[in-house]
Amino acid sequence: MSEIQPNMYRYDEFDARFVAERTAQFAGQVQRRLSGELTEDQFKPLRLMNGLYLQLHAYMLRVAVPYGTLSSRQMRMLAHIARKYDKGYGHFTTRQNIQYNWPRLVDVPDILRDLARVEMHAIQTSGNCIRNVTADHFAGASADEIEDPRPLAEIIRQWSSLHPEFVFLPRKFKIAVSGSPHDRAALAFHDMAIEIVKNAEGRTGYKVLVGGGMGRTPYIAQALGEFVEKQDILAFLESVLRVYNEQGRRDNIYKARIKILTNALGIEELKKLVAREFAEIKARGDLTVPREELDRITAYFAPPAFETLEDAMPFFDEKKGGDAAFNAWASQNIAKHRAPGYAIATISLKAVGAVPGDASAEQLDAIAGIMDRFSLGEVRVSHEQNLVLPHVRQRDLPAIFAALQAIDLATPNAGLITDIIACPGLDYCDLANARSIPIAQRIARKFADLDRQHDIGELKIKISGCINACGHHHAGHIGILGVDKKGVEFYQLQLGGSGAEDASIGEVMGPGFTEHEIAGAVERVVNAYLAARKPGERFLDAYRRIGMTPFKQAAYDMEAA
Amino acid sequence: MAHQNHGSQMLTANRLRDGDVLYRKGDGWVLALADGDVFGDEAAAQAALAAAQGEAGRNEFVSPYLFEVRIVDGRIIPVKEREVIRAAGPTVRHDLGKQAGMVNV
Numbered sequence: 068m069s070e071i072q073p074n075m076y077r078y079d080e081f082d083a084r085f086v087a088e089r090t091a092q093f094a095g096q097v098q099r100r101l102s103g104e105l106t107e108d109q110f111k112p113l114r115l116m117n118g119l120y121l122q123l124h125a126y127m128l129r130v131a132v133p134y135g136t137l138s139s140r141q142m143r144m145l146a147h148i149a150r151k152y153d154k155g156y157g158h159f160t161t162r163q164n165i166q167y168n169w170p171r172l173v174d175v176p177d178i179l180r181d182l183a184r185v186e187m188h189a190i191q192t193s194g195n196c197i198r199n200v201t202a203d204h205f206a207g208a209s210a211d212e213i214e215d216p217r218p219l220a221e222i223i224r225q226w227s228s229l230h231p232e233f234v235f236l237p238r239k240f241k242i243a244v245s246g247s248p249h250d251r252a253a254l255a256f257h258d259m260a261i262e263i264v265k266n267a268e269g270r271t272g273y274k275v276l277v278g279g280g281m282g283r284t285p286y287i288a289q290a291l292g293e294f295v296e297k298q299d300i301l302a303f304l305e306s307v308l309r310v311y312n313e314q315g316r317r318d319n320i321y322k323a324r325i326k327i328l329t330n331a332l333g334i335e336e337l338k339k340l341v342a343r344e345f346a347e348i349k350a351r352g353d354l355t356v357p358r359e360e361l362d363r364i365t366a367y368f369a370p371p372a373f374e375t376l377e378d379a380m381p382f383f384d385e386k387k388g389g390d391a392a393f394n395a396w397a398s399q400n401i402a403k404h405r406a407p408g409y410a411i412a413t414i415s416l417k418a419v420g421a422v423p424g425d426a427s428a429e430q431l432d433a434i435a436g437i438m439d440r441f442s443l444g445e446v447r448v449s450h451e452q453n454l455v456l457p458h459v460r461q462r463d464l465p466a467i468f469a470a471l472q473a474i475d476l477a478t479p480n481a482g483l484i485t486d487i488i489a490c491p492g493l494d495y496c497d498l499a500n501a502r503s504i505p506i507a508q509r510i511a512r513k514f515a516d517l518d519r520q521h522d523i524g525e526l527k528i529k530i531s532g533c534i535n536a537c538g539h540h541h542a543g544h545i546g547i548l549g550v551d552k553k554g555v556e557f558y559q560l561q562l563g564g565s566g567a568e569d570a571s572i573g574e575v576m577g578p579g580f581t582e583h584e585i586a587g588a589v590e591r592v593v594n595a596y597l598a599a600r601k602p603g604e605r606f607l608d609a610y611r612r613i614g615m616t617p618f619k620q621a622a623y624d625m626e627a628a
Numbered sequence: 629m630a631h632q633n634h635g636s637q638m639l640t641a642n643r644l645r646d647g648d649v650l651y652r653k654g655d656g657w658v659l660a661l662a663d664g665d666v667f668g669d670e671a672a673a674q675a676a677l678a679a680a681q682g683e684a685g686r687n688e689f690v691s692p693y694l695f696e697v698r699i700v701d702g703r704i705i706p707v708k709e710r711e712v713i714r715a716a717g718p719t720v721r722h723d724l725g726k727q728a729g730m731v732n733v
């Protein structure tokens with residue numbers, strides 16, 4: 068099967084030159100560090116600007132996957148890098164990136180050269196800059212979408228990549244985009260988020276949210292602009308960034324994010340300041356996005372030429388004698404596509420007992436083959452640490468399922484209790500207080516029975532190994548935060564968070580649990596839900612209705628089964 | 629400022645060229661925790677750290693720091709879980725890291 072080039076952004080001459088220059092520049096910097104010309108203090112900011120961290124066991128390279136879209140050619144390169152330079156696997160993160168946990172410093176220039184060959188890099192994955200923009204992983208495919216948000220993400224990427232004013236912001240700045248009323252991109256938890264909306268006249272524009280975030284002080288983003296015209300979006304974003312650059316706290320790392328500024332000023336005051344900057348930039352008139360430029364970039368993401376097909380769903384009707392394992396997968400991991408006869412298929416990286424988000428080089432290679440055969444050469448990385456085949460024919464689903472089964476990636480649990488987000492935690496991360504992955508594995512094993520998972524229904528568990536919240540614990544229906552008590556791992560439970568359009572921050576339950584107690588506590592909380600729920604009521608809705616008390620009583624009742 | 633009483637300590641760092649975890653032994657480094665020097669008092673630990681910091685210009689290692697250990701039945705056990713994991717490798721992948729005999733060279 069030949070490699071298919073999907074519709075996605077292709078580097079122009081400028082991009083290609085920029086990435087090649089940065090790669091050569093960093094190779095020189097690595098050489099100078101090894102020879103002693105650069106000290107570690109001089110080198111550290113340079114390596115971080117190129118996505119290279121020093122973690123608990125080794126270096127870690129974070130590779131950007133812009134708006135979560137990958138071609139099969141890129142996927143094969145990711146597999147090649149895992150095999151040749153790392154330990155045979157990669158880890159997909161909640162930022163839609165991929166991380167390698169064991170690269171040697173001496174090999175990193177070669178890795179970056181290999182990445183550049185497939186238009187990839189590790190820039191803007193670290194440091195106080197505008198980070199790699201994330202997007203709805205169903206972008207361009209979902210039936211409920213107003214417009215594909217990726218052209219906007221690409222415009223923001225180009226605008227922000229080298230913007231001289233925004234290289235040294237007070238702190239990192241994360242932007243997410245979505246084109247659908249159903250929020251799959253955790254918009255409300257970003258420094259800034261843009262949702263494509265339609266106004267009363269039926270024109271599309273942008274709703275801009277600001278000041279959301281997780282970490283030590285979680286906040287839900289607030290609306291700064293209800294409807295920003297398309298051509299004005301860069302002027303608007305630049306206005307916000309200017310206010311932030313000027314007024315954001317640089318004296319205290321814990322108060323430096325725009326969420327703190329937003330809440331210190333109040334949203335109304337921020338609106339005024341932004342409006343003033345906006346008027347100035349507009350008067351200058353040099354930040355208008357020309358229609359032709361928007362069209363040019365949008366053309367890269369043109370919908371593929373879908374065949375004219377009939378909808379075959381529900382094709383997983385058991386009475387028709389379908390295979391039970393396939394039916395379970397299809398009913399859980401398939402979402403509705405915009406084109407008749409097509410579907411969106413989630414590849415769960417959450418097999419019970421596996422490491423959430425990890426994939427081996429062999430699996431990555433096999434997925435590249437599946438992408439070419441069945442998904443027009445394309446895959447998405449989701450912030451939930453899964454992969455998504457965005458454009459598959461419904462009639463190919465049984466063959467896709469069989470191909471995924473062959474590489475142990477056909478787990479039918481998308482959105483269920485075992486589809487757990489977990490950050491790398493103390494198994495890998497230098498900043499961690501506690502392990503996350505083994506907790507996810509223990510909970511997944513407890514709930515391994517598929518019938519039980521289905522009975523529980525949608526329940527999102529999210530685990531972070533420290534307050535930095537890379538595992539999105541604040542947004543978990545059940546969130547778990549690892550803390551350190553005198554060198555021993557403890558786990559706090561939070562309930563009632565949501566990263567969807569009904570966004571909320573989870574409420575802390577009380578004293579933490581030990582590593583051995585936490586999975587049992589989660590089980591008792593789930594049992595309390597099952598006992599209290601009304602027909603059809605999700606865990607989150609039951610929690611919102613009855614509050615913390617019954618769950619808390621259950622969780623601390625260690626005698627209960 | 630009075631020094632806290634830390635008990636026994638060891639000195640660790642990462643090798644520059646590949647990031648592998650190192651432990652101080654004499655005036656050099658070894659790859660296994662069990663082979664490293666244990667400093668019984670704060671003065672010896674601080675002296676080792678100062679010596680290592682003075683060698684930073686050799687470009688062999690980065691980020692040296694001290695951590696606490698206990699000796700249990702003749703074995704060195706780090707006090708913090710973090711250092712136990714750093715010395716062995718990920719607890720979720722026993723095929724990786726020092727526990728797997730994997731030296732990152």
Ligand code: SF4
Pocket residue numbers: 490491492493496497498499500531532533534535536537538
């Ligand atoms: S949440 Fe903390 S432990 Fe987890 S990956 Fe982020 S920094 Fe590391």
